[in-house]
Amino acid sequence: MTKFDKLLFYLCFSATFLSGMVIYILDNYFKIKTTWGIDSHPALSICKSIHNLLTPVLVFVLGYLTFSHILPRLKITRKLRGRKSGILLVVSFLTLVFTGQLNLVLGNEKVLETIGEIHFIVGVAIIPMLLFHLKRISKSSISI
Numbered sequence: 456m457t458k459f460d461k462l463l464f465y466l467c468f469s470a471t472f473l474s475g476m477v478i479y480i481l482d483n484y485f486k487i488k489t490t491w492g493i494d495s496h497p498a499l500s501i502c503k504s505i506h507n508l509l510t511p512v513l514v515f516v517l518g519y520l521t522f523s524h525i526l527p528r529l530k531i532t533r534k535l536r537g538r539k540s541g542i543l544l545v546v547s548f549l550t551l552v553f554t555g556q557l558n559l560v561l562g563n564e565k566v567l568e569t570i571g572e573i574h575f576i577v578g579v580a581i582i583p584m585l586l587f588h589l590k591r592i593s594k595s596s597i598s599i
Contacts, residue, residue: 456524464520467513468585474506475578510555517548537592544588550577 456464478499485496525545528535554574561567 456520460520460523463516467509467516471506471509471513472578472582474502474509475575477502478506479575507559510552514552537588540584540588540591544581544584547577547581547584551581 481496481499481502485499486493487496488494525541528538528541551574554570554577557570558567558574561570
């Protein structure tokens, strides 16, 4: 990956991750008591909008990385460091994309809650997976 590729990915990923964490914190820990009962924080809808705007940008960057980094490394027949962790990252990002979209379209409250929990768990777990992958590929001698 070039420095530009890394910078682009890190900026998009960080912004999307941080907006998702703000959503989680506001939704679970900052409820507001109103005359009609408990309501969500007013900034929650803004944060959700920001997250929903950042996500397609991240998906675009992931598509770009698929063609510039992932596919060329998969075509190499000899064993490369970081291939398994990279495949795990791809599966995790696909899970985030699909659960995020399901969160927007599902109406069943119980299913929506379960999908939201899966989205959160995978979203948090992707950080150590990404760090592990970066550590593995930094030891690799190949640069594609």
